[in-house]
Amino acid sequence: MERPLFIPVILGTARQGRESEHAAKFVFEQTKKRAGVETEFIDVRTLPMKLDDAGEQMKDPKFSATIERCDGLIIVTPEYNHSFPGLLKHALDMNLKEYIHKAVGICGVSAGAFGGARVIETLLPVMRELGLVTIFEDVNFARIGTLFDERGKLLDENFVRRVDMFLNELIWMSRVLRHGRDNITPV
Numbered sequence: 730m731e732r733p734l735f736i737p738v739i740l741g742t743a744r745q746g747r748e749s750e751h752a753a754k755f756v757f758e759q760t761k762k763r764a765g766v767e768t769e770f771i772d773v774r775t776l777p778m779k780l781d782d783a784g785e786q787m788k789d790p791k792f793s794a795t796i797e798r799c800d801g802l803i804i805v806t807p808e809y810n811h812s813f814p815g816l817l818k819h820a821l822d823m824n825l826k827e828y829i830h831k832a833v834g835i836c837g838v839s840a841g842a843f844g845g846a847r848v849i850e851t852l853l854p855v856m857r858e859l860g861l862v863t864i865f866e867d868v869n870f871a872r873i874g875t876l877f878d879e880r881g882k883l884l885d886e887n888f889v890r891r892v893d894m895f896l897n898e899l900i901w902m903s904r905v906l907r908h909g910r911d912n913i914t915p916v
């Protein structure tokens with residue numbers, strides 16, 4: 730029997746009162762329900778990061794081991810001024826070789842109508858540079874303040890279907906890329 734895929738969920742903001750936490754926990758719970766998938770919730774707020782260095786010189790061994798082990802990643806991040814949070818970029822930059830030929834799916838979050846479409850757009854070149862393979866399904870959590878109640882309960886059941894489609898694609902791509910990493914010698 731094939732070993733389970735490991736697909737952690739990264740919450741990409743450390744701000745107080747972050748509404749994107751509800752979206753990230755919802756995606757995490759949906760991922761946990763998938764047969765043949767293991768997951769872990771990673772909050773950039775809790776990652777030990779040196780802020781006086783850059784790149785792999787600030788690598789956290791535990792985070793790096795998690796990324797090395799993963800078959801795919803889910804990034805849930807709010808859009809800040811048409812882009813992504815600096816702390817998310819700082820956290821992602823702690824690794825490099827650990828990402829190569831692994832799938833990534835991005836969930837954008839915003840208070841506005843576009844649901845983080847611009848944060849996804851600005852993250853795509855970063856994902857490519859890190860060696861990650863982005864899937865073509867995204868989840869856009871628009872008007873985040875209306876999607877969850879104060880306890881984090883989902884109010885719009887349409888997101889169950891959207892996240893399901895997203896996970897289907899991410900799991901397929903993660904499986905294909907793991908097969909490639911395990912069986913095909915890089916050129």
